[in-house]
Amino acid sequence: MSESTNIKPVAKKSISVIQSEVQSTNKIALSVDCVIFGFEDNKLKVLLIRSDIKKYKGMWTLLGDLMQPDEDLDQAAYRILSERTGLDNVFLEQVHTFGSVDRHPAGRVITVAYYSLLNAQNHKLLTEANELHWHDVKEVSDLAFDHQEIFETCYKRLQKRILENPLGLNLLPKKFSLRDLQNLYESTLNTKLDRRNFRKKFFAMDLLTDTNEMEEGVPHRPGKLYQFNYKKYEKKKKSWTGIDFSSVGGSD
Amino acid sequence: MSESTNIKPVAKKSISVIQSEVQSTNKIALSVDCVIFGFEDNKLKVLLIRSDIKKYKGMWTLLGDLMQPDEDLDQAAYRILSERTGLDNVFLEQVHTFGSVDRHPAGRVITVAYYSLLNAQNHKLLTEANELHWHDVKEVSDLAFDHQEIFETCYKRLQKRILENPLGLNLLPKKFSLRDLQNLYESTLNTKLDRRNFRKKFFAMDLLTDTNEMEEGVPHRPGKLYQFNYKKYEKKKKSWTGIDFSSVGGSD
């Protein structure tokens, strides 16, 4: 995963700009919204920004932007992620397109929702460069526009996907303990899992490599650290029906 | 399920009309394409129409249309279905949005793909009123535009969904034998299933009501006819995470 330090603070598009872009044509405008998940303090988080349009002043919203006519849909989603976070090569999957007539106060704007999984190691970069804040997914409420619905749809999708594919590894640092992994699953699925059975199941997938390193500085017996084994994953993936793990997700 | 007999033959939109609608704005146009599945002669079928634009002359395409600025996205999908088939209240689920820059020769058109499940009893109505033809899903190839990809994406989605939900019942007449149901699953999943285990599993779901009627005119021991029990389904559905069965599908 490449990391870039030159994150551009993104100039917010004023509502008048959006209005002119939308209404000048009396046509439908298209935007992309990204639900960006991260994992910090053993909690699943989502990245939000404050709305600056009058109707929703001060409320939180997802990260999004209008599509450009000369970019592919997936490219637009990548662009938004890249502009906001400085990261590329992150996991991204299209989820659903929302198109109620009245979903946007500035006019007819249809939005394609994606979710994305970011490695926690890059959190600090993000929140400094833009006015972004991580929110515990359990506490997300009253988002602006229809973003609450979009968020919930994407969150459900993630919960479903993580049971079918080892996507969660995108959220963890390169080296992690099995407890880290279990915490991720538990906070994503909002449930408790049996520690021994979780181990058994994950090891049976045979996707983890023992780094021969241990946790350090923990006030208890330290756990082994593992790495995700991409090669094994790529081999197995062929026999699965699942989506791609490390780049843009397919359509299902 | 309501049935209407006044199916409107839909005037085809010429490419010049599409071009003017798209290019006059130098913006992005939005369309909806529907992958309409049916079940006939124990084969899963898909409804296609011939393309009339020059580049793809004579090739088959999905049923689609440009969105209107004053209709919801889901409404647009319903409208297309209704205009083409005269049926409403059919199963419909949004699948994916396709937005490559060059996917449409007339300009920038992004399309939202839905799939739909139609009851075979209404087939005749359909194909007479429009230039529509049912195609065995096994023989669909070389569709115009990117419709081959759209078709395959929607077909995969259906295959996945039918394993999670009893959606297939939308494709059968009101009364059907368990063999009909198994044939539907086998042709949808392109596989053979064990007859006894299939029965066991479906009866365990407890969604079928015995009509106390039997097949007639079959050259073998006749099977019982069943009906789908919507009430039981609605009760069970609440405890599932799945999508709605009998109307517009949710987002996942």
Add this chain to the structure above:
DNA sequence: TTCGATTTGTGTATAAAATACACGGTTGCC
């Protein structure tokens, strides 16, 4: 009217997968 072909309806034995559960070991901290 009998026979053959075909398909229905049913139950059990086996294998695989998911779940429940306990104890000894290592570390930091007091």
Add this chain to the structure above:
DNA sequence: GGCAACCGTGTATTTTATACACAAATCGAA
């Protein structure tokens, strides 16, 4: 040195999936 906290491991039980055989009903042909 002892306590608190968590790691690492295996087995028994339940649930679910799979494999598989035979008697009965209908049609059509002889």
